[in-house]
Amino acid sequence: MDLNLKNNRNTRIWLMKSEPDVFSFSDLEKRKNQKEQWDGVRNYQARNFMMKDMQVGDKVLFYHSNASPTGIAGLCEVIEEAKPDVTALDPNSEYYDPKATQEQPRWFAVTVGKPQKLNRFVSLVELREKKELKEMLLLRKGQRLSILPVTQHEYNCILTMASSRK
């Protein structure tokens, strides 16, 4: 499976999926200081993006998954580097991982903030219709990773879509 997900230092833009029923873009806007640690990720590839590749200042497309409609709900930024995801240590958390310990936290998460509204929601259906986005990882069959790198070109294209009418 060649998804071209290798470590890429030029990557400064990411797409992060969240189920709006759990945590939506407007939830981020309402948070104190408008920031939130991206906890609950329990996939190593997504974790490694947060631990190894994401840097403070990276741009993030906030994507609503498992929703109607699904799509890009807003923008935000990485504002703190990855730190231990303490929900893994909490037996009462739905994200509890018995294999995680204080010494070996196992799961890490960046903190995102600076939510920035888009003129409008850009749905997955619309993204699929764009020829320019044909190669976008999000749109690949079987791609389920909850954190994905986005190219500058894809980012620009989506911002243009969001600032213009359907």
Added chain:
DNA sequence: GCCAACGTTGGC
């Protein structure tokens, strides 16, 4: 709710 397409687990 269905189910394709993944990822993870654990026996061997």
Added chain:
DNA sequence: GCCAACGTTGGC
């Protein structure tokens, strides 16, 4: 290390 069984993701 292989791989079947199982669990999860996420669009529809």
